[in-house]
Amino acid sequence: xxxxxxxxxxxxxxxxxxxxxxxxxxxxxxxxxxxxxxxxxxxxxxxxxxxxxxxxxxxxxxxxxxxxxxxxxxxxxxxxxxxxxxxxxxxxxxxxxxxxxxxxxxxxxxxxxxxxxxxxxxxxxxxxxxxxxxxxxxxxxxxxxxxxxxxxxxxxxxxxxxxxxxxxxxxxxxxxxxxxxxxxxxxxxxxxxxxxxxxxxxxxxxxxxxxxxxxxxxxxxxxxxxxxxxxxxxxxxxxxxxxxxxxxxxxxxxxxxxxxxxxxxxxxxxxxxxxxxxxxxxxxxxxxxxxxxxxxxxxxxxxxxxxxxxxxxxxxxxxxxxxxxxxxxxxxxxxxxxxxxxxxxxxxxxxxxxxxxxxxxxxxxxxxxxxxxxxxxxxxxxxxxxxxxxxxxxxxxxxxxxxxxxxxxxxxxxxxxxxxxxxxxxxxxxxxxxxxxxxxxxxxxxxxxxxxxxxxxxxxxxxxxxxxxxxxxxxxxxxxxxxxxxxxxxxxxxxxxxxxxxxxxxxxxxxxxxxxxxxxxxxxxxxxxxxxxxxxx
Amino acid sequence: xxxxxxxxxxxxxxxxxxxxxxxxxxxxxxxxxxxxxxxxxxxxxxxxxxxxxxxxxxxxxxxxxxxxxxxxxxxxxxxxxxxxxxxxxxxxxxxxxxxxxxxxxxxxxxxxxxxxxxxxxxxxxxxxxxxxxxxxxxxxxxxxxxxxxxxxxxxxxxxxxxxxxxxxxxxxxxxxxxxxxxxxxxxxxxxxxxxxxxxxxxxxxxxxxxxxxxxxxxxxxxxxxxxxxxxxxxxxxxxxxxxxxxxxxxxxxxxxxxxxxxxxxxxxxxxxxxxxxxxxxxxxxxxxxxxxxxx
Numbered sequence: 031x032x033x034x035x036x037x038x039x040x041x042x043x044x045x046x047x048x049x050x051x052x053x054x055x056x057x058x059x060x061x062x063x064x065x066x067x068x069x070x071x072x073x074x075x076x077x078x079x080x081x082x083x084x085x086x087x088x089x090x091x092x093x094x095x096x097x098x099x100x101x102x103x104x105x106x107x108x109x110x111x112x113x114x115x116x117x118x119x120x121x122x123x124x125x126x127x128x129x130x131x132x133x134x135x136x137x138x139x140x141x142x143x144x145x146x147x148x149x150x151x152x153x154x155x156x157x158x159x160x161x162x163x164x165x166x167x168x169x170x171x172x173x174x175x176x177x178x179x180x181x182x183x184x185x186x187x188x189x190x191x192x193x194x195x196x197x198x199x200x201x202x203x204x205x206x207x208x209x210x211x212x213x214x215x216x217x218x219x220x221x222x223x224x225x226x227x228x229x230x231x232x233x234x235x236x237x238x239x240x241x242x243x244x245x246x247x248x249x250x251x252x253x254x255x256x257x258x259x260x261x262x263x264x265x266x267x268x269x270x271x272x273x274x275x276x277x278x279x280x281x282x283x284x285x286x287x288x289x290x291x292x293x294x295x296x297x298x299x300x301x302x303x304x305x306x307x308x309x310x311x312x313x314x315x316x317x318x319x320x321x322x323x324x325x326x327x328x329x330x331x332x333x334x335x336x337x338x339x340x341x342x343x344x345x346x347x348x349x350x351x352x353x354x355x356x357x358x359x360x361x362x363x364x365x366x367x368x369x370x371x372x373x374x375x376x377x378x379x380x381x382x383x384x385x386x387x388x389x390x391x392x393x394x395x396x397x398x399x400x401x402x403x404x405x406x407x408x409x410x411x412x413x414x415x416x417x418x419x420x421x422x423x424x425x426x427x428x429x430x431x432x433x434x435x436x437x438x439x440x441x442x443x444x445x446x447x448x449x450x451x452x453x454x455x456x457x458x459x460x461x462x463x464x465x466x467x468x469x470x471x472x473x474x475x476x477x478x479x480x481x482x483x484x485x486x487x488x489x490x491x492x493x494x495x496x497x498x499x500x501x502x503x504x505x506x507x508x509x510x511x512x513x514x515x516x517x518x519x520x521x522x523x524x525x526x527x528x529x530x531x532x533x534x535x536x537x538x539x540x541x542x543x544x545x546x547x548x549x550x551x552x553x554x555x556x557x558x559x560x561x562x563x564x565x566x567x
Numbered sequence: 568x569x570x571x572x573x574x575x576x577x578x579x580x581x582x583x584x585x586x587x588x589x590x591x592x593x594x595x596x597x598x599x600x601x602x603x604x605x606x607x608x609x610x611x612x613x614x615x616x617x618x619x620x621x622x623x624x625x626x627x628x629x630x631x632x633x634x635x636x637x638x639x640x641x642x643x644x645x646x647x648x649x650x651x652x653x654x655x656x657x658x659x660x661x662x663x664x665x666x667x668x669x670x671x672x673x674x675x676x677x678x679x680x681x682x683x684x685x686x687x688x689x690x691x692x693x694x695x696x697x698x699x700x701x702x703x704x705x706x707x708x709x710x711x712x713x714x715x716x717x718x719x720x721x722x723x724x725x726x727x728x729x730x731x732x733x734x735x736x737x738x739x740x741x742x743x744x745x746x747x748x749x750x751x752x753x754x755x756x757x758x759x760x761x762x763x764x765x766x767x768x769x770x771x772x773x774x775x776x777x778x779x780x781x782x783x784x785x786x787x788x789x790x791x792x793x794x795x796x797x798x799x800x801x802x803x804x805x806x807x808x809x810x811x812x813x814x815x816x817x818x819x820x821x822x823x824x825x826x827x828x829x830x831x832x833x834x835x836x837x838x839x840x841x842x843x844x845x846x847x848x849x850x851x852x853x854x855x856x857x858x859x860x861x862x
Binding site for chain 1: 615618619620621622639640641643644646648649650653654655656657658659660662663664665666667668670671672673690691692693694696697707710720
């Protein structure tokens with residue numbers, strides 16, 4: 031079929047371009063699965079404790095909404111109830127980003143035009159993108175299943191778990207292929223695909239939270255039936271392995287892929303089906319400065335993070351009440367939370383633990399926002415610096431947005447957690463202020479990563495993307511599993527987050543915060559100085 | 568008077584590549600200066616040094632008599648720049664980009680903005696991602712030309728424009744010249760430079776090969792002469808300054824150096840000239856000779 035001519039070559043091109051990105055995704059998700067499985071295998075070795083934990087989880091709507099379906103109290107089923115949902119969302123995100131990267135992004139940059147002028151079939155680029163995404167998901171499914179088998183879990187349930195992950199990822203790859211036909215910009219296509227993932231997550235959250243509880247099993251409500259993620263959960267790994275749910279996932283995949291190909295055949299290269307609306311012919315007052323430009327370029331990312339943080343923090347606040355019961359039912363959980371959060375009352379320890387996680391995540395926002403520096407340098411920075419805009423002023427604009435974003439996101443996370451907790455428990459409103467302050471204690475550490483990104487941009491501009499994300503990933507891993515792996519203190523101390531007081535459970539001392547702030551400032555100053563001294567381009 | 572641009576012995580290296588290798592360039596106030604060279608000869612690198620985006624490794628570069636690296640911001644208030652490869656923000660409209668550049672430079676002339684949008688037939692309400700290369704170029708041109716500044720630095724500004732828009736651009740540059748503004752026009756389109764420029768600098772591989780007014784440069788070149796005579800011409804090939812003489816019956820064609828033109832014509836007269844055409848050298852030929860020598 032000539033419509034597919036060149037698919038093999040384009041597939042190889044896509045794999046070549048993704049030779050770092052996809053392995054990182056696969057490794058990160060596999061590690062996540064393995065790390066969570068190990069902690070549950072070790073933490074819930076006692077069947078009675080495990081059953082108590084599962085029953086508590088099944089009877090808490092907020093836990094169900096954010097952790098996913100509870101189905102069975104075997105070790106494997108308990109792991110699935112804690113980590114399967116994250117794996118499904120992770121696979122979906124990896125897939126949609128991959129498909130958009132190799133379809134709409136190529137069209138937006140004009141690469142697709144060059145490719146299209148070669149003897150390449152009309153459907154070859156989309157087919158190649160789907161092949162790469164599907165292949166990545168199959169590999170992920172196998173790796174995830176192997177990680178579970180490596181923890182000593184039954185092969186059948188491990189395979190079911192892996193298949194659910196791969197099937198969901200592939201279905202979202204096909205949905206992303208539709209999104210890539212609709213918009214003319216890659217960012218907008220990624221936004222649409224992310225919205226689809228978010229909607230699927232929320233629908234099944236509502237369904238799971240409103241389901242019927244039968245002992246250690248939950249039968250989700252009808253809302254879950256509307257969500258591909260909801261379908262995938264019903265495979266119930268280690269609890270019957272209901273392979274039948276693969277059928278709707280496969281049907282959705284086939285239908286979405288067919289729709290995407292049909293849409294692609296009806297439109298011009300480079301055009302989207304949703305027409306670009308004309309915009310303002312004049313720049314508003316807010317745009318007419320380096321800071322205004324930085325805000326305009328960054329606001330979409332920040333808005334997305336605010337929404338995500340509100341949703342996650344509401345979940346964290348909502349389950350706070352249940353945590354006391356869970357901790358009471360298991361010494362192992364108390365130990366685990368205690369390790370993460372320091373000590374003190376179980377609820378405070380829980381909040382300290384989740385806020386630490388939020389702190390690292392928000393540092394991820396800062397790193398993501400500051401990638402814009404390099405994007406701009408590859409694009410319109412040159413004519414901007416040829417105006418009366420100095421380099422420090424331009425850099426300061428983007429840094430200011432990123433730093434203010436960190437503070438805003440932490441404040442929103444703390445306040446939302448506190449408010450939802452207070453609403454759920456019918457009181458404790460004073461905790462809102464406490465938790466907001468506790469969240470803001472994480473700001474200096476997050477700003478150290480922002481400072482590091484600025485320093486990298488000044489000193490090693492070509493490597494800035496790779497090294498900033500690598501450092502972020504290292505901080506995340508050290509914080510989450512460093513102690514579980516019994517790493518030496520010197521290694522753990524390399525992460526700025528290791529020095530953050532575990533508020534609200536531990537007392538806040540000024541010294542570490544001052545030191546972190548000074549480090550952040552020094553890194554930032556280094557970046558500014560280096561950027562002033564180097565060539566642009 | 569201080570030259571607007573004064574570059575001497577400029578050196579810039581990228582790793583082991585010597586992009587600029589002792590380049591000289593001098594632009595006087597009020598002149599439209601053509602900056603010619605093939606792709607990769609160092610034109611854009613020179614401009615980036617002048618804009619303080621790159622740091623020179625050797626030699627001297629002065630803009631308005633000041634250091635373009637140290638005094639970048641102050642100097643940039645006095646110039647407007649059109650990059651060779653126009654990159655814009657995909658989600659901003661063309662009009663927003665124009666206003667933004669104007670504001671960053673310290674203001675732009677509103678009437679000129681409106682007039683230029685009209686002249687270049689540009690829709691400012693479209694998102695930059697939907698613009699073609701030519702339209703992106705127009706956004707950069709309108710943004711630069713609407714600025715009321717002393718120096719306009721234009722790096723291959725017409726590379727995406729159609730002939731009609733090229734004519735509009737030519738008019739705009741003539742207006743700037745009439746208003747006494749200085750223009751540095753980098754190009755490899757020779758007709759454009761010939762039409763607009765008072766003086767020309769030609770560079771190759773990061774080094775000057777020629778600089779001067781077009782008239783001066785033509786001194787170095789040859790006029791093509793062809794004539795129809797009553798009797799076949801003899802003895803032409805031996806004359807100093809005459810090249811490629813070809814005689815076929817009563818027709819003769821040859822190239823002659825400008826300095827030897829008079830003696831060559833005197834030589835023709837005794838053979839009874841019935842018709843004579845002479846073609847002044849185009850910059851194209853000048854160009855070809857320089858780069859032919861390079862290979």
